[in-house]
Amino acid sequence: MNKFRKIALLVLVLELAIFVCSYFYIKEQSTTGTNGMVRVEIKRALDEARKGSGTEKEILGIAKNYPHIISIRPYDENQVDNRAYQVEEIGGRLYRFYYIDSASQPGQKGLLFTFIAVFIVTGSLLLYVARTILRPFENITQLTGELAKGNLSRPLKQEKSGYLKQFLWSMDMLREQLEDNKRREMEFAKEKKSLVLSLAHDIKTPLAAIDLYTKALEDNLYTDEDKKTAALHGIQxxxxxxxxxxxxxxxASREDFLNQEVHMQEVYLSDVIAPIKRYYQDKLSLLNISFSIEPYQNCLIRCDEDRLVEAIQNGMENAIKYGDGKKISLAVSEEEDCKLISITNTGCRLKETEVDNVFDSFYRGSNATGIPGSGLGLYICRDLLHKMDGEVFARVTPPLFHLTFVVRKI
Structure with a gap:
């Protein structure tokens, strides 16, 4: 912001310097040229008046023949006049020759008014840019710094108008989401820790009992077969x-560790496909992977738009990661009251016997050797689709891998 202020001040100073130089240059040129023409025209008017009949009417009418002479009037020493004039004698009488003063020419006044207008417009534009773009952007920069430090409680001041209004709102929503996730994560960690400590304490009792029974059996303390049997039953x-x-x-370690929430709504299928197309057309083009989306009929579906897009993105990333990098396609079909969104990639190396396991948390198939990952992508897909009253399934038709998302139509 300080750098912008310096640049803005420099621009205004340069404008002022250009105006001053231009003004004095034009004034100098105008003064030199106009004064010379005035002297020439007054001399010619004098010669014409002296050669004429010498009547006052004729003398006064001579002015119309010369563009720089405004008028000719008899001289009156008691008359006060601020206009530019020159006194000359004709036929024994004095006359005032009023002429155009270069200092009051329209060109110089026009330059002054133009400069004032440009100066005001430039200053207003710089002020507008500073308030509507740079100041909000500075707030965003401060917010990202605070987020990097882990400070999620500082709210972002919203702008009522401006180009960054929607972006500021989205950034603040992101901050709130991160803050809420952090709070839930801490609560979840606390609950898990309490649960583990409680269960660890509970386990001590049966362990002590097993230890006691084992030592008794080792030392042959039980001579009666019934007691030995009872001890074995106790161990069991x-x-x-x-x-x-x-x-x-x-x-407890597996349940709700993602804690994903969905908000069901009615959305158009095209609103889900459009962001996938927009993002992956560019990304796959850079990776030299052929990508196509088959024509489909738009309709209303019931889902959480953001979560469904997230699930399809997970499917696309899975196709990029485990395919052969040649071709990925997306197709939409219909079955009863559902829409089926299918992602197909070439180069599948997953065994057909492993298909049923790919949706398990932390599961990684035989085709994942040497490929980084957590084994959660398809697990997240299934969890999200189930929460949206949908389904996801996979099948292998070598060398193709098919991942299909099932969502409800309206």
Missing amino acids: KNKEDIREYVNRIVE
């Missing part, structure tokens, strides 16, 4: 308790 029971606790820990 406590083992089942431990297994239950472990299952609860595993289940």
